Amino acid sequence: MKREEQLDILKMDLQLMTDIQDEYLRKLLELSEEEIRREGIKLDDSVESGMVQVHYAAWLFRKRAANVNETGMPRFLRYELNKRLMSQVMGGKKNDI
Numbered sequence: 001m002k003r004e005e006q007l008d009i010l011k012m013d014l015q016l017m018t019d020i021q022d023e024y025l026r027k028l029l030e031l032s033e034e035e036i037r038r039e040g041i042k043l044d045d046s047v048e049s050g051m052v053q054v055h056y057a058a059w060l061f062r063k064r065a066a067n068v069n070e071t072g073m074p075r076f077l078r079y080e081l082n083k084r085l086m087s088q089v090m091g092g093k094k095n096d097i
Contacts, residue, residue: 001050003029009051013058025057032056041085052080 006029007022016025032053036043043049055077 001045001047006050006054006057010054010057010061013054014061025061028057028060029053032060036081039081039085040088041081042088048084052077052084055080 003026007025010025010029011017011022014025033043036052036056041052043053059074059077
């Protein structure tokens with residue numbers, strides 16, 4: 001998935017209709033990729049990898065504005081990351097877990 005596609009989907013997820021924050025959102029997408037790779041997860045050009053990055057970037061955006069007690073990673077995102085990591089570690093194919 002190309003970065004501009006990810007940006008468009010991220011903006012839809014966050015319900016942003018202008019281009020004012022595009023540069024910031026691009027940086028969040030880059031940061032999400034780095035953070036995901038730091039966890040040992042391999043990313044590729046698939047839709048699945050692209051969407052994990054979008055979800056992670058959306059969480060980073062929302063957590064900045066959230067109450068201090070509500071900044072934990074959402075369960076669905078942790079599940080997505082764990083599923084990808086376990087699949088890669090176990091040598092499985094998509095949806096093996």
